[in-house]
């Protein structure tokens with residue numbers, strides 16, 4: 001077994017064992033959900049059915065306008081579906097209004113891209129807000145604030161105003177405020193999109209920590225597959241209001257079935273290609289160019305001598321550009337990018353061969 005193959009076989013075992021585990025309790029059930037804002041425009045959500053398990057971090061990914069925010073707003077009753085149902089903890093959110101809806105919403109809180117903090121209130125004042133609105137006693141509020149600020153690592157900023165806080169600190173306050181009423185579900189609509197990569201990582205780590213410590217279910221909208229890769233246990237891909245793919249993150253990333261999931265996946269790996277290589281990539285072949293092939297290894301097929309087959313069967317001279325193993329939901333997934341020199345004529349055969357092994361092969365461009 002070569003050095004690269006070992007972790008992939010671990011992946012295969014992990015996949016087998018996860019299939020054997022009992023299914024977690026479903027907390028959110030979406031049944032044939034459709035939303036039409038403007039009949040002339042057609043549905044913004046089109047027949048979505050989805051079950052989200054208790055304690056999952058479920059990523060919703062899709063391009064701008066795919067319907068992500070609309071879907072998540074149907075979960076807390078901010079948007080009323082045109083047809084279909086949304087059940088959270090067995091309660092049909094889509095049929096509630098008035099006081100029962102407000103009561104249900106305490107269980108389903110939300111954080112936002114631009115934090116939505118009140119600038120006239122301190123950190124403590126912002127965190128206190130949902131408690132005040134819910135009529136919680138003053139003494140109890142006083143007791144809860146330090147607890148909540150500690151949970152998000154911001155005890156020192158209790159008296160700071162939003163204007164005195166960094167973006168990451170503001171989002172921590174947003175998270176503390178969202179957790180004030182001990183919700184069962186936290187909805188996050190692009191909560192890290194306004195933050196730099198390092199702060200994004202810290203906020204994602206905080207969300208994962210809270211998910212583990214409190215068993216909180218998180219539904220997280222993003223347009224970045226890297227956010228999904230870092231924390232989501234499950235992912236749903238939306239396109240034009242339709243669910244095009246959904247499942248455990250590892251399975252969707254390792255074996256994307258839809259073109260749109262594949263394009264999100266390539267967006268992760270394109271980042272990984274060394275700049276010197278990505279700058280040389282051209283979208284189409286030119287005289288004398290060679291294709292650049294990316295192979296995703298996971299599951300049993302990792303045992304196959306793929307590189308040997310490329311050389312012997314397809315007469316390719318592989319030149320490895322980049323290889324790495326990522327951990328997705330704590331399971332390894334290997335990606336190898338190589339220049340398939342001499343491979344242009346046999347490419348369809350190579351892709352068919354990889355596909356027959358259950359491997360994902362993709363031409364990411366061409367180099368001279």
Ligand SMILES: Nc1ncnc2c1ncn2[C@@H]1O[C@H](COP(=O)(O)OP(=O)(O)OP(=O)(O)O)[C@@H](O)[C@H]1O
Nearest residue numbers: 037038044062063064065066067068069070071223
């Ligand atoms: N209140 C509304 N009234 C009418 N149309 C709306 C409304 N809200 C959203 N839409 C339309 O529904 C579609 C989906 O919007 P939505 O905000 O759900 O997409 P999204 O996936 O969250 O996009 P983004 O990534 O840009 O936030 C868009 O075409 C949008 O213009």
Ligand SMILES: [Mg+2]
Nearest residue numbers: 068069070189
């Ligand atoms: Mg949106």
